Amino acid sequence: MTNREVEQAATAVYAKYIPKGNSYNQLENIISAEGVKLRNVPISNVGFVGALTRCNTGQYYILVNQGISISGRRNFTIAHELGHYFLEHQLLSNYFYCFEKDIAEETQASSGIEREANHFASCFLMPEEKVKSAFLAMLKRSKNARNKSYLYVKKDYTFGIWRGICDELIKRYGVSEEALRYRLRYLSLAHFDF
Numbered sequence: 001m002t003n004r005e006v007e008q009a010a011t012a013v014y015a016k017y018i019p020k021g022n023s024y025n026q027l028e029n030i031i032s033a034e035g036v037k038l039r040n041v042p043i044s045n046v047g048f049v050g051a052l053t054r055c056n057t058g059q060y061y062i063l064v065n066q067g068i069s070i071s072g073r074r075n076f077t078i079a080h081e082l083g084h085y086f087l088e089h090q091l092l093s094n095y096f097y098c099f100e101k102d103i104a105e106e107t108q109a110s111s112g113i114e115r116e117a118n119h120f121a122s123c124f125l126m127p128e129e130k131v132k133s134a135f136l137a138m139l140k141r142s143k144n145a146r147n148k149s150y151l152y153v154k155k156d157y158t159f160g161i162w163r164g165i166c167d168e169l170i171k172r173y174g175v176s177e178e179a180l181r182y183r184l185r186y187l188s189l190a191h192f193d194f
Contacts, residue, residue: 001087006116010123013086023124024075024174027082031062036085038078040066050077052084054091072176076121083120089113126173126183134172135189138165151190159194 001009014023017030031038043065051063062081068074084091140148142161153162169180184190 001116003119006083006087006119007123007128009086010083010120011127013082014124014127022173023079023127027075027078030082031078034060034085036060036062038062038064040064042066049073050081052081052089052091060085070176072170072174072179075125075174076176076179079121079124080117082124083117084113087113087116087120089117122179122183122186125175125179128187131169131173131183132187132189134169135165135184138168150188151184152193153190154193162190162192 013030017023017033018026028038037059039061041063049065049068051061053061053063055061062078062085064074064077064081068077136149139145139151139161142164144157145151145161151158151162151165153159166177166180169175170177173180175183181190181192185192
């Protein structure tokens, strides 16, 4: 699938399930509405973050490593697994086991279906119009920002601008800083040189 097709799928799911507010608050409601079961599992393999599985009865499960302590990372993992579900990725042997390298908040995964699921998660958690509008409004309010439509972040005064915007957007969208940086770069709103 193209990035545009993945984004359209994420937008359709968002429109169906998110009447107002942000999507990360609704992840468990969406899972329940779709008849999928969410399980937090104790996994000693720190590389394992999540999975989409289907048992012999046809029941889908999203498994999440309960050791994920960062809520933004957990939200992205769940949204990634929902991406596999809504994009109707063909399960191999009734499961997708996703490791840290597959659910990449800031970098490209090696597998095409993992890249699609990552892009779905990014688009679903941070819809383009919402994140773009919020980011640009915060940038315009910044007294120190010279450019009000793009932020080039280096280890100088721009890093302070970034910290203020970053902290607010992380809270608003329930994502990690890595996921936010990836989305802003993808939308050509920011560049990070650190």
